[in-house]
């Protein structure tokens with residue numbers, strides 16, 4: 001099985017790399033510049049790509065990097081939180097620039113990567129998994145704030161659902177995932193679960209994707225997230 005994961009040098013992305021390598025998959029792991037934890041992995045099945053998801057990559061780059069013609073699984077994991085709650089995502093302080101930057105990485109980035117890799121996922125009749133967050137669920141939002149992150153992750157849920165509808169005829173399954181509150185740099189390692197627990201749950205959801213509606217929003221524990 002061929003798997004491509006964005007934002008794979010640390011956190012949940014790195015956890016996905018370790019999980020799918022352990023399953024015997026060939027993994028294309030993307031990072032911006034720092035190899036991070038990828039540098040410690042010694043496996044002929046690991047292929048590292050330099051890829052900022054907001055940059056414009058093209059077919060020539062994919063061919064130069066020997067990205068295979070068939071991808072069974074694309075995980076759009078790369079994401080940023082943006083300024084911390086107290087420093088710029090409150091009603092009073094959030095700026096248009098913050099809204100745009102976080103939107104571009106968390107939503108547009110996943111769409112651009114999917115557009116570029118779509119023919120390969122279609123060839124494998126594969127899966128696209130978009131990593132959103134429960135913070136993008138309106139129904140779950142009782143605490144307010146976090147304007148940029150919430151809006152960008154909500155937009156990703158909607159984009160993911162459209163992808164699910166549009167690619168269904170090509171045999172591609174698309175799902176949106178919530179990893180839980182996970183101990184990573186993003187949460188200053190204050191999460192409720194560790195990366196391995198999150199990734200194990202998310203991989204099980206992906207494996208059982210046929211049980212869910214196209215474009216469903218599902219948490220690491222298999223529960224559908226209302227949005």
Ligand SMILES: NC(=O)c1ccc[n+]([C@@H]2O[C@H](COP(=O)([O-])OP(=O)(O)OC[C@H]3O[C@@H](n4cnc5c(N)ncnc54)[C@H](OP(=O)(O)O)[C@@H]3O)[C@@H](O)[C@H]2O)c1
Nearest residue numbers: 007009011012032052053077078079133181182184185186
């Ligand atoms: N941790 C949680 O509790 C939690 C909860 C809900 C959802 N999520 C989502 O899960 C995903 C992974 O989060 P995490 O906790 O593992 O975060 P993390 O530890 O901060 O890692 C984020 C990853 O995304 C990469 N990235 C950021 N901007 C990028 C860009 N423009 N192009 C390519 N890669 C980029 C980072 O690369 P660099 O090293 O180059 O910065 C890093 O590899 C994110 O989408 C996040 O929003 C996390």
